Amino acid sequence: MISKDERELLYKHAEEKFEKVAELQRLGLICDDGDFVPTVHYPPITEYPDQGPEYLDDYVWPADDRMDIYVHIPFCIQQCTYCHYPNKVGPCDDEKEKYIGYLIREMDLFLNKFGKENIKPRSILLGGGTPTNLQPKLLDHFLTEFDKRVDFSHCNQHNVDLGPNSIVGPDGTEKMQILKDHGVTRLTIGLQSLNNDVLKLMNRPHDAQWAIDSVYKALEFGFDVNIEFIFGHPGETIDNWTDVMAQAIELPMNEIQIYRLKVQAYGDRQGVINRRKRGSGADDIPDFKNTMMMKSIAEEMMMNHGFNETLRRVFSKDKKIYSHYAYNQCCAQFDQVGFGLSGFSSYRDRFDINSYNFDEYYSMIDEGKLPITRAYKHSTEEKIRQKIVLPLKNQYIIKKRFEKNSGGYNIDDLFKKKRAALTEHGLIEDTGNDIRLTDLGRFVADEVCECFNSDEHKPFARERYADGPLNPYNDNEIFD
Ligand code: SF4
Known part of the structure; x- marks a missing residue:
């Protein structure tokens, strides 16, 4: 049980937090009706x-x-x-x-x-x-x-x-x-x-x-x-x-x-x-x-x-x-294999997913085939984006690890304008060794990280976001 006073304080803080979120929506970070797509994999x-x-x-x-x-x-x-x-x-x-x-x-x-x-x-x-x-x-x-x-x-x-x-x-x-x-x-x-x-x-x-x-x-x-x-x-x-x-x-x-x-x-x-x-x-x-x-x-x-x-x-x-x-x-981002219906595998340079259909899953195995029905191999650009989106969403981007996993890119050279806008609005911070979400950034982690998705893989169309400095389509080339 919590006391009436504790409850009131929690509600007050939650109202204040929502005001900050609403401001981010006005600045273009969050789509028009507040809906979201969780960044579980990249690309989806x-x-x-x-x-x-x-x-x-x-x-x-x-x-x-x-x-x-x-x-x-x-x-x-x-x-x-x-x-x-x-x-x-x-x-x-x-x-x-x-x-x-x-x-x-x-x-x-x-x-x-x-x-x-x-x-x-x-x-x-x-x-x-x-x-x-x-x-x-x-x-x-x-x-x-x-x-x-x-x-x-x-x-x-x-x-x-x-x-x-x-x-x-x-x-x-x-x-x-x-x-x-x-x-x-x-x-x-x-x-x-x-x-x-x-x-x-x-x-x-x-x-x-x-x-x-x-x-x-x-x-x-x-x-x-x-x-x-x-x-x-x-x-x-x-x-x-x-x-x-x-x-x-x-x-x-x-x-x-x-x-x-x-x-x-x-x-x-x-x-x-x-x-x-x-x-x-x-x-x-x-x-x-x-x-x-x-x-x-x-x-x-x-x-x-x-x-x-x-x-x-x-x-x-x-x-x-x-x-x-x-x-x-x-x-x-170590290699992982997934078995079973809809099993998802995530490797250094590619992903795949098994059939969602029981009959298809069984018949492919009967034919002696792995039941993979969809797969994706990274381009260099998508590999770079993936090495930003997932670590930033889940913890932080360790700069040395990024360089190794991305094939030698220095993150300080990438997305300079986008990172500057997110930093200016208090959503990410650069500690020197890593780039991480701030407390406010953590609260809207999916939306912040999706700023680094390619246009093709943004969760919502450009017109669903306000035309502000945090619109995720802004400055979206990796060398911008
Ligand atoms: S239906 Fe099954 S898999 Fe889906 S949420 Fe419920 S318990 Fe989990």
């Missing part, structure tokens, strides 16, 4: 051209033989309203068994293509869907087969994303033990809210008490635990969101992630959330101002309770437990 995955697995033929395996691994397991109990991922819902036990068989075959196709016996990851992420929606026996079978294809000697974090209901109850205990036995170290639990009305509107298959029980269960098993929440969903108000965050920061785990609701999909599948309208009705999507105020309130509450932002949107009391997988992908 939906903009990759159609390409088959042969695009990997000239790929050169990393000299240090390390490659992080992502595995996608797309099964859920029911469909959350805000979810844009391809998946299957319900028990579908036969389909799960079939899918796991294909997933293992896909790993073998990949290993055979590069003449490898196993993969040596620095970190692993099993996501979805909810990997723990597999039946215990199937989960154990999958992890046993997975382990045979992985050399764990340099793996310093093994993550699993899951939902609360998949780990409570007797089945849940068995699954926790299976994860533990297979060396999983860190769990991200998607709580999304601790308000039962909001959870119902999200169509989540659990209530607040189950969500809390799942956190204690995961901690009992000794996992590092990260919990996730969505802000800006229908049913969320400034008051009930503040209550949820007040409960969240009192839970005994060390890391909290908050996500802004994404109404329009940034992948191929559109969730049902986009049928809702924005407005002030009980079931409407909260407007831009209320959404930004929720973000401000959550951040201030977490900071006041000893949480610091370690990666963007991730607030932690313990620096050591941040997601190495996310850091390796977005900041260090």
